[in-house]
Amino acid sequence: AIRPGSKLKPDHAYSLRFGKGLLAAAGNLGLTNERALKFEPYYTFRILGTPDGDCLPQQFRLAFSNPVKNAELYSKMSVTPNVLPAPRESEGRYEGYRNSGQRQVEYSLPSELFKPASLYNFKFPAGLTDIFGNKLGEDSAFDVTTGDYCPQLAMPSGFGILEGYLPARHPVDAVNAGIVGVLKAEVPEDAFIPFYRGGMKDEASLSGAFSKDWDPSKDQHNIRIRTFLDHSGIFGGDEGGFGFLRALGPGGNFHRALDNVTRLGITLKSSQDSTLIWTSFLRSGRLAAGIPVEIRGDDNKVLWTGITDRQGFADAPGWLKLGITDWDRWRRPELWVFARHKNGTAVMSTSWTGGVEPWRFNVNYDKYPRPRRYGAALFTERGIYRPGEAVELKGIGRKLVSGDWTALDLAAVQLSVSDPRGNRVFKATVPVSADFSSFDYSYLLSESAPTGVWTVEAAEPYEDDKSSARAVEGGEEDEYRNYRGKERPFLFTETFRVEEFKPAVFEVKARSLEDSYLAGDKFRAAIEGWYLFGAPMSESRADWTLRLNSAWYAPPGKDGFSFGRETRENRIDRLAGSGGEELDSKGKAVVEVKIDKKLKGGGNALLASFEAGVTDPERQRLFGRASAYVHKADLY
Structure with missing residues (x-):
């Protein structure tokens, strides 16, 4: 701390300078350059600003040279006629807005309490005190005449x-x-x-x-x-x-x-396959039959005309059949529906949405459908391979047309394979079977194939868009960027792993001997180890663990009932037991663990997760797992 040699004076500015090379309290490194700290102490306490008499509502602003607590200001200030309420406790500690540019502290009075075209007298006693203990020193008063309400x-x-x-x-x-x-x-x-x-x-x-x-x-x-x-x-x-x-x-x-x-109301729903229009009368809600309706596009071109039926409905074509073959991603084509009536034509746009949405009823829907929508299952015959092995790629695709899945309209599909480093190492076009709407290919991994996760891509045949490859600009560094360029409706990916691994020569099975347990019961599980050539893993050691976790539980046969919401706080997640057992001559062992009778934590349902691991003489280790519910009581 630095103490000044004499008392600082108010209304003065000071500069504290530290010379180059000034050493710290410890060490031998000093300041590399001269530093200066500028500051000002408090000022002589006085009023610097008063409210203007402009039109209401306006900011009735007071300004002082030093901060004053709201509680002190409102207790000492008087306004005639009195319109100011005492501040709440939380507001009483407020010390105003410090306007450093004007060197003043500002307070806004509640202008809505002041009446227009009225005279108000403000008085401040000499005893008004700022937060530093300085007093105003003399009584102060001024008048403010408010203006009319602002136009x-x-x-x-x-x-x-x-x-x-x-x-x-x-x-x-x-x-x-x-x-x-x-x-x-x-x-x-x-x-x-x-x-x-x-x-x-x-x-x-x-x-x-x-x-x-x-x-x-x-x-x-x-x-x-x-x-x-x-x-x-x-x-x-x-x-x-x-x-x-x-x-x-x-x-x-x-x-x-x-x-x-108008006297008509329009309800409108549209999609790429169909458009539904319903007209009714606004006054009664009664259906409006025989109403001529017309659909137009954004370009004001008439796309379709029709008449509502006895129920006030009109079934119109969807976007595609109306001639709208493409639209911007994450947008829907905008249709305009006009319903003509002698007392005034009504209009509705598909962009005027709001109110009841499908998600409120747990209905899955596509808010921004595309002109072409495909679905595909892309897979390999197994998920892991060794370098040099063949990867059998298969795919089944469908196209969504009028709400139903039909065969692909593609004669061929482009397959590409990328290694774990993101390098595309293979690209080919394969034919699509017209009978089964499927495709397949056998890809041979090289002996030097890197290990890791590989990616397979199936897409419409396309040429690489080199224009999409460019340097990242400064503002894009942390933003999402799609380097694929043009949107591709048929584009699906799948992954597989390439690893240097040894095939399993045995298997481990674990199962709970009871479907469920109550707190205080013994959890019983069976472990079994067998070599794949048919012999039991006798005298092998099985290490096991049992964990208890808070869980959701839905009683069988009681649709709509589930328990576990109460587990959001004080969840249970702990180790209930661990140990090791030697498998007998038949490669089997039984484990028993006593479950605590009093299980602390939220929720009445828990899941007991049992895991057993067995290691063979060649140190290959495999696991078996089983689980069962543990109930704190037999009543929910």
Whole structure:
């Protein structure tokens, strides 16, 4: 610690310099360069800033030269008329925001408690004390006259639906809004899609547009008004359609709203194979039969037309049959459905989603299906090989068409093999059997094949996209990168291992002698070791362990019942016993372990895992495993 030779003065800046070569308390290494630490002590305690009288709501900000605890500030400060509540205990310890650039500490008062166009008197006594013990020294007071509420205009923007059997009114909230310029117009049906997708800014496509000045806050000063803009003058009689409103708010911001005035509601589901449309009346929920419906694409082109049946349904083609053959990955094609009614055409887009999702009902689904979807099983006849052996590769593939799996539409499949280092060492095209929709190949490993995990890839025949190979840029280092380039709908991989291993010459079996146990019972297990040429492993030693773990348990025949959720905390995972046994002349041994009667930990069900390992004279070691439930009681 460094102690100054004299008391530091407030309102001064200081610099503490350490010279080059200054040694530490221990050792002989000093500073390589001169260092300087700059600091300032506390200031003379005074008020530096007071609230402005701007329009509400605003930040009522006080500023002091030194920090003051909230509890001290609110207990000493007085406001007339009084509108400030005492701070909560947690807020009382707050010491303000330290604005180092302005060399002041700032406090924001709750501006929502102040009324508009009102005079407030603030007083601070001389005894107000900062956190360093300095007092203000003299009484201080000032007046603040608040302004009116700031001009505001709020209304729902974007697309919305107004039920056609009610007055077509678009809600608006306003406070001291003043004169607002409003534009009203009808959006023709043929122009709806490009107008909406263009951000509702191409006003040249509007029909019957007219403007007017409107003062929603007229004669209602400093009061929040909930009012509306109606679509009168746009539609005639009981007609509806698409009404556009544009209002210029007090801040110079445009509020744009596109309302569908209709009596119809549309429910829409689409996929690559089919599209289902259902129309009903908004007022009663009753089905709407005989309604002409039309499907359009993003380009506003008509893709399909039809009429709803007696139940209000219309079965339409899916994306593929509508001519949409491809779309961006992780997106769905956007369809627009128009349902025509004399009181106003209704519209719905497949991109307007939300509400009930399939996952809520444990239904597995593909949210972003692709134009072509394949499934395949790629496998080898065994999982591990030695260098120089042949790997028999086999694959069975199917294509999903209209919800059913059909034979592959590929005449050939490209197979490639990569070694554990990621090097592709083999690439070939193999034919697909038209009868079985399958393919196979025998790949011969070299005698010098490296050990590890090898990868087999089956894909549509393709040429390597060398343009996808490039240097990684700085911002990509920790990001996911797909170097395969073009998306490949048929692309499947499988792995196998290459190891220098000795084939097993014996086998070890372990089994529990009871299906389940209660706490306090003896766990009994049998061990058996046999050479594969038919002789028992007599007099061989078997080492064993028994572990107890918290587990889930579903009683047989009691569908819907399961136990184990209570094991999330205080789980049991411990060794219940271990030892060794010598196999008898028949290569068998029996192990008994006493299970504790009182098993501490969460959950009533445990799983006893038994493992036995046997080593032959050539030191090859193999294991057998068995498990059984252990119940703390016979009642759940």
